[in-house]
Amino acid sequence: xxxxxxxxxxxxxxxxxxxxxxxxxxxxxxxxxxxxxxxxxxxxxxxxxxxxxxxxxxxxxxxxxxxxxxxxxxxxxxxxxxxxxxxxxxxxxxxxxxxxxxxxxxxxxxxxxxxxxxxxxxxxxxxxxxxxxxxxxxxxxxxxxxxxxxxxxxxxxxxxxxxxxxxxxxxxxxxxxxxxxxxxxxxxxxxxxxxxxxxxxxxxxxxxxxxxxxxxxxxxxxxxxxxxxxxxxxxxxxxxxxxxxxxxxxxxxxxxxxxxxxxxxxxxx
Ligand code: ADP
Numbered sequence: 273x274x275x276x277x278x279x280x281x282x283x284x285x286x287x288x289x290x291x292x293x294x295x296x297x298x299x300x301x302x303x304x305x306x307x308x309x310x311x312x313x314x315x316x317x318x319x320x321x322x323x324x325x326x327x328x329x330x331x332x333x334x335x336x337x338x339x340x341x342x343x344x345x346x347x348x349x350x351x352x353x354x355x356x357x358x359x360x361x362x363x364x365x366x367x368x369x370x371x372x373x374x375x376x377x378x379x380x381x382x383x384x385x386x387x388x389x390x391x392x393x394x395x396x397x398x399x400x401x402x403x404x405x406x407x408x409x410x411x412x413x414x415x416x417x418x419x420x421x422x423x424x425x426x427x428x429x430x431x432x433x434x435x436x437x438x439x440x441x442x443x444x445x446x447x448x449x450x451x452x453x454x455x456x457x458x459x460x461x462x463x464x465x466x467x468x469x470x471x472x473x474x475x476x477x478x479x480x481x482x483x484x485x486x487x488x489x490x491x492x493x494x495x496x497x498x499x500x501x502x503x504x505x506x507x508x509x510x511x512x513x514x515x516x517x518x519x520x521x522x523x524x525x526x527x528x529x530x531x532x533x534x535x536x537x538x539x540x541x
Contacts, residue, residue, distance in 0.1 A: 313481045317359055317496070321352035328352075355493065362497035366480070366504055369423070376420040376508055378533045383458055384415045386424060387447055394432045394445070401441045405432075408448035415449060417458055418533030423505040430498040431462040431525050437494070438523070439466030456531050457511075463524035469517040477515065478503040502527075510534040 332345035368374040391407045398405040428447075435445040443465040450459045469477060469484060476482045481496040502525075506513050511529040 310480060314359075314363060317481055318356055321355045325349050325352040355495075358493070359495045359497070362495050362501060365426070366497065366501055369508060370504060376423065376534065378418050378420055380416055380418055381421045381424075382414060383417050383419070383424070383460070383529075384411050384413060384449060386421060387411050387428065387449055387460065390425065390428050390432060391447060393429070394436065394447075397433060397436045398445065401436065401439070401443075403436055403439055403441065404444045405436070406444060406446040408446055411447060411449045413449075415451060415458060417529060417531045419509055419529065420505075423508070424529075427502050427505050427527065428460065428462070430502050431527070434498060435462050435464035435466065435523070435525075439464045443522075451531070452528075455528075457528050458531055460527045460529070461524055462527075463522060465522040468519035468521055468523055469515070470519050471517075474515060474517065478513070508534065 328345050328348055332342055336342050336345060369376075388407065388411060391405060391411075394405050432445065432447065439445060445462070445464045448461045448463075451457070452459060473482075473484045477484070478499045480500040482499075483494060483496045503513055506527055506529065509529050510533070511527060514526045514528070515523065516526070517523040
């Protein structure tokens with residue numbers, strides 16, 4: 273063998289092979305680390321409401337005497353159960369689409385109609401906080417794309433709900449839509465005049481369960497999965513999400529989507 277393959281070149285081949293293996297191992301290790309981290313985080317997030325529920329039930333069993341006291345415990349127990357349900361619903365949504373159980377249903381759809389529908393829904397979230405929800409005039413122009421309507425509904429609903437949630441009373445949230453003709457991309461922006469996101473948190477906000485202020489968001493009912501869903505669904509469409517934020521001033525999320533839907537790899541002959 274050494275006669276047919278010069279030693280030097282054989283060394284090069286080997287070095288390349290070792291290199292490839294090492295980088296594959298590195299990627300595998302990183303994937304395992306992410307899975308471990310994710311299941312740890314998921315267990316922790318579900319464990320917290322369960323611990324609260326158990327503690328409150330114990331207290332009620334030991335100390336509550338009147339129906340009113342039992343009622344109080346049941347109401348707060350319901351809140352923890354709702355929280356767990358929300359986390360599980362969001363996790364299932366992510367798992368089903370990423371595990372390929374629910375592939376995208378790509379059809380021609382009107383993005384402008386979808387945003388107008390969401391604007392009407394969003395108003396009922398904005399009204400109690402006296403937030404002005406604005407639909408930029410460019411959304412009235414009909415824009416059709418190839419996409420999974422249900423998934424895009426979830427994407428923009430999450431962004432609009434976040435914008436309202438993280439904007440103090442009396443603020444403003446705007447939805448706009450434009451087309452980049454050259455790139456054949458559509459661009460949806462959801463911007464708010466809210467609390468903003470400090471720069472050091474920006475690289476992490478799309479991670480599952482990541483929240484800038486964990487304590488505050490528990491009260492708000494957030495699961496920390498909303499932006500992970502946004503990112504996953506947009507990437508599945510072959511698009512991308514960008515965020516620009518100034519603390520105390522506001523945040524803009526920009527979603528870029530290819531008009532022709534995800535570009536499937538060419539079929540093998
Ligand atoms: P959550 O359920 O906590 O809202 P998300 O994944 O939707 O989780 O968002 C992750 C974190 O990013 C939020 O907890 C919040 O700290 C921050 N965030 C998201 N959207 C906004 C926004 N429009 N303004 C300010 N902060 C935001």
